[in-house]
Amino acid sequence: MQLLQATGMEFNDYNRANSFRIPSTRFSRLMNLGSMTVGIAGNVLVSAATQFAKGKRTDFQGLLLSQANLLRFVKSLSQMRGAAMKVGQLLSLEAGEFISPQVSEILSSLRNQGYAIPPSQLKEVLIENWGDGFSKMFEHFDPHPIAAASIGQVHKCRTKQGEDLAIKVQYPGVRDSIDSDIKNLMFLFKNTGIVPPFVDLESLLEAGRAQLHRETDYVLEGRFLKEFFGLLSNYPEFEVPQLNKKLTTSNILAMEFKNGITLDRVSSLSQIKRNRIVYCLMKLLFAEIFEFKIIQTDPNYANFLFDKERNKIILLDFGATQKIEADVSERFRALLQATWQDHRPDIENALYSLKILHTSFPPHLKEIFIELFLNVTKPIREKELYVFRKIKIVEKIQEHMQDLISYQKTVRIPDLDVLFIQRKIGGLYFLARNLNAEIDLNEILKDHL
Numbered sequence: 001m002q003l004l005q006a007t008g009m010e011f012n013d014y015n016r017a018n019s020f021r022i023p024s025t026r027f028s029r030l031m032n033l034g035s036m037t038v039g040i041a042g043n044v045l046v047s048a049a050t051q052f053a054k055g056k057r058t059d060f061q062g063l064l065l066s067q068a069n070l071l072r073f074v075k076s077l078s079q080m081r082g083a084a085m086k087v088g089q090l091l092s093l094e095a096g097e098f099i100s101p102q103v104s105e106i107l108s109s110l111r112n113q114g115y116a117i118p119p120s121q122l123k124e125v126l127i128e129n130w131g132d133g134f135s136k137m138f139e140h141f142d143p144h145p146i147a148a149a150s151i152g153q154v155h156k157c158r159t160k161q162g163e164d165l166a167i168k169v170q171y172p173g174v175r176d177s178i179d180s181d182i183k184n185l186m187f188l189f190k191n192t193g194i195v196p197p198f199v200d201l202e203s204l205l206e207a208g209r210a211q212l213h214r215e216t217d218y219v220l221e222g223r224f225l226k227e228f229f230g231l232l233s234n235y236p237e238f239e240v241p242q243l244n245k246k247l248t249t250s251n252i253l254a255m256e257f258k259n260g261i262t263l264d265r266v267s268s269l270s271q272i273k274r275n276r277i278v279y280c281l282m283k284l285l286f287a288e289i290f291e292f293k294i295i296q297t298d299p300n301y302a303n304f305l306f307d308k309e310r311n312k313i314i315l316l317d318f319g320a321t322q323k324i325e326a327d328v329s330e331r332f333r334a335l336l337q338a339t340w341q342d343h344r345p346d347i348e349n350a351l352y353s354l355k356i357l358h359t360s361f362p363p364h365l366k367e368i369f370i371e372l373f374l375n376v377t378k379p380i381r382e383k384e385l386y387v388f389r390k391i392k393i394v395e396k397i398q399e400h401m402q403d404l405i406s407y408q409k410t411v412r413i414p415d416l417d418v419l420f421i422q423r424k425i426g427g428l429y430f431l432a433r434n435l436n437a438e439i440d441l442n443e444i445l446k447d448h449l
Contacts, residue, residue, distance in 0.1 A: 125172055140157065218319075221319045221321070238280070278435060278437035282441060283444050285428060294321060299426070328417055336445060340449055389436050
């Protein structure tokens with residue numbers, strides 16, 4: 001590994017196995033998807049021929065979703081980054097609890113890891129944004145990323161002034177290829193069946209498209225980072241890195257470096273610490289909806305760090321941040337009040353107001369959604385401790401899976417602003433479930449009635 005020294009930077013390929021030059025044109029990205037599709041089809045045909053030769057009945061869906069094909073699928077999305085990897089992450093969050101543990105584990109690898117771009121391509125991006133003499137600004141700069149995700153990778157560096165910074169570098173071509181990637185992914189998913197049938201594919205892809213258009217604007221993300229730094233200044237349980245405006249561009253986001261572990265690694269902590277982490281995140285969620293009226297909508301575990309020494313939750317990624325209109329906030333408050341009072345007619349009215357329920361729902365499907373909502377809110381309605389593992393929402397959804405699949409094409413989804421808030425709530429619920437948290441959620445909610 002080479003570090004940036006005062007004499008200059010050595011950009012050598014540090015690990016070719018973990019770096020992959022990102023396809024940065026629409027055509028090259030289409031070819032990458034096409035290559036993946038051909039490879040998966042080839043695997044299916046070979047396996048089908050083998051089954052046929054042995055006199056076995058061919059299970060094409062099972063072959064399509066084999067471990068080898070899913071590994072090929074995930075590897076290709078990791079190499080492409082951008083919309084391809086973001087949709088894979090959303091798929092993991094949306095479907096992970098409802099598919100086999102083996103498949104879920106493969107998909108969940110997309111949440112926290114991806115291939116880095118090689119140092120030669122990194123250097124091109126840095127020169128384009130900072131100019132040829134950028135190395136003079138740093139005491140050292142590590143070309144090996146400390147994190148690689150869907151639209152960028154993060155590097156640690158130290159400036160000549162002694163500041164330790166995290167530098168998020170956007171992958172070249174990602175911003176310009178979002179719409180074409182989504183279009184190509186729609187075609188791929190519809191014609192391979194690799195996405196489980198109960199997933200609302202169109203809303204998943206639209207959510208990924210809208211989220212990526214926001215996330216690739218690093219100047220906007222820098223403004224959100226600065227806004228949350230101010231909003232959380234009186235919340236001692238949280239920290240937000242300070243923005244380095246001088247080094248931030250449309251393709252590079254520079255901020256104060258913070259230490260910590262991602263939230264998928266805190267499950268080994270004590271019950272008390274896990275409860276506190278979930279309590280604080282839920283407290284922040286409802287402050288975002290009802291007080292700040294601005295919310296970071298991406299529940300990816302890697303967007304949060306926990307500093308065990310200082311008991312601090314560090315918020316890192318504000319690319320998926322959106323403003324909440326006052327009327328949307330008040331409609332969520334009406335739903336909270338109706339739930340708190342355990343008044344079913346008002347609950348239904350509030351769900352219709354938010355378009356979570358819609359007149360397009362057949363009566364049977366409406367009753368299923370009401371049942372699911374009442375199940376997940378039982379500890380709130382009955383003023384009990386919220387023990388997340390006792391809430392059988394996953395099992396309830398599985399019971400109604402065939403109905404949900406049957407009606408999937410006939411129901412209308414909520415508006416995107418409500419959908420993104422739902423995703424954040426759902427993501428934190430599944431985090432709390434995985435951490436086996438037990439918290440007094442009513443203590444938080446009563447302040448927002």
